[in-house]
Amino acid sequence: MYADGKMLLSVIQNIVSNALKHTKAGGNISISAKKKEDKIIVEIKDNGSGMSKEIQDQIFTPQMHRLSEVRKENKGAGIGLLLVKGFLEKNGGEIWVESVEGEGSSFLFYFTY
Numbered sequence: 001m002y003a004d005g006k007m008l009l010s011v012i013q014n015i016v017s018n019a020l021k022h023t024k025a026g027g028n029i030s031i032s033a034k035k036k037e038d039k040i041i042v043e044i045k046d047n048g049s050g051m052s053k054e055i056q057d058q059i060f061t062p063q064m065h066r067l068s069e070v071r072k073e074n075k076g077a078g079i080g081l082l083l084v085k086g087f088l089e090k091n092g093g094e095i096w097v098e099s100v101e102g103e104g105s106s107f108l109f110y111f112t113y
C-alpha cells in the first residue's frame, strides 16, 4: 500500500489500544485486511462494549465537551481517533466505525495502493 509506515503503525496502535480498553478479559480483538478494487481495507474488530449511534456520530470530530463523561470514565484524553482520522486523510485514506452497543465495534479504514 502507499502510505507512511510510521503513520500506519500509529493508526493501528491507537485503534487497538481503544479496543483493549473497551473489551473485557477473555474477549476477542482481530485485525484483518482485504483488497477491494484499488484499495486495501483494514478492519480492527472487537466484541467489547460497543457504542451507541450517538457516540459513533461524534468520535471523529472534536466533541470534548459532550463526550467528556465517557472519556473521563476510561481515562482517555479523547484525541486518539481525531489524530487517526487526520493521519489517514493526509495519506489519502478514510476511516469509519460499525458498532452495536453491548456487542462490539469494528473500525475500518482504507488506503489506496
Ligand SMILES: Nc1ncnc2c1ncn2[C@@H]1O[C@H](COP(=O)(O)OP(=O)(O)OP(=O)(O)O)[C@@H](O)[C@H]1O
Pocket (backbone or CB within 6 Å): 018, 019, 020, 022, 046, 048, 049, 050, 051, 055, 059, 070, 071, 074, 075, 076, 077, 078, 079, 080, 081, 082, 105
Ligand atoms: N473499540 C471501542 N469500543 C467502544 N468504544 C470505543 C472504542 N473505540 C473508541 N471508543 C469510544 O470513542 C471515544 C473516543 O476514542 P479516542 O481514542 O478518540 O479517545 P480516548 O481513547 O478516550 O482517549 P485517547 O485515545 O486520547 O487516550 C472513546 O472515549 C470511547 O467512548
Ligand SMILES: [Mg+2]
Pocket (backbone or CB within 6 Å): 014, 017, 018, 076, 080, 081
Ligand atoms: Mg483512544
